[in-house]
């Protein structure tokens with residue numbers, strides 16, 4: 498209640514503050530996961546039935562199940578941070594992040610029921626659920642258990658070290674390295690403008706999945722904003738609050754083998770070496786920004802700028 502009776506300031510939120518600007522950006526960039534047109538993806542998969550069926554279709558199911566499941570896990574894992582934040586604008590921003598993680602979950606669930614299930618039925622493939630344990634692997638389970646534990650620890654310990662550990666697990670590794678790498682590889686595989694270095698087959702043999710790629714572009718754009726917020730917080734904790742950078746470095750290097758392990762059993766038409774190299778490059782770039790006083794987190798407008806991520810006109 499002290500918050501409501503404090504009379505030493507004007508409005509409680511400030512759109513010109515760092516977190517206030519992030520909140521505005523999230524509101525401005527709103528998109529609806531139910532509006533992304535995925536019908537064409539069914540046709541594209543059926544048109545490529547001869548080149549892209551059986552095992553490779555299963556790998557697409559694995560990717561959607563694994564990374565959609567990750568979005569669901571991080572939606573829940575974020576809740577303790579809402580209680581640890583004290584600033585009004587930061588809390589307002591966090592509500593947008595929670596909402597967006599839930600939207601990401603919804604997009605992948607929708608993709609499963611509206612694209613992958615009907616295509617599997619049409620191709621006479623075994624129907625599966627995205628929650629089937631065949632889609633997990635040990636590194637995936639270990640990584641998400643560690644993220645959950647680091648976030649849940651905030652319920653009892655809101656020290657700068659505990660916060661730095663939580664942001665390093667969630668915002669830096671799970672969102673910035675794992676999610677961005679996963680979405681980059683899916684975009685590379687299924688967009689006609691994807692990175693050919695990541696696929697191991699000729700582009701013309703791959704279906705172009707415009708609905709998946711559009712949804713992922715919007716998710717990546719949201720993740721750019723989430724990562725920017727977390728990176729700035731870790732940087733502040735290290736540079737201004739006295740947290741030893743070894744706390745961050747140890748978390749990142751400890752989790753990296755799990756990140757790599759999440760990709761190495763994906764036997765689809767993607768090159769593991771190229772994907773893991775992309776993840777490592779992201780990780781070392783993040784570490785530079787956190788630990789080097791001369792570096793800076795780019796402005797939020799730059800972090801969310803991804804081709805295909807601009808919401809269409811609201812009509």
Ligand SMILES: [Fe+2]
Pocket residue numbers: 568597598601716720
């Ligand atoms: Fe997400």
Ligand SMILES: [Fe+2]
Pocket residue numbers: 598672719720723
């Ligand atoms: Fe996120």
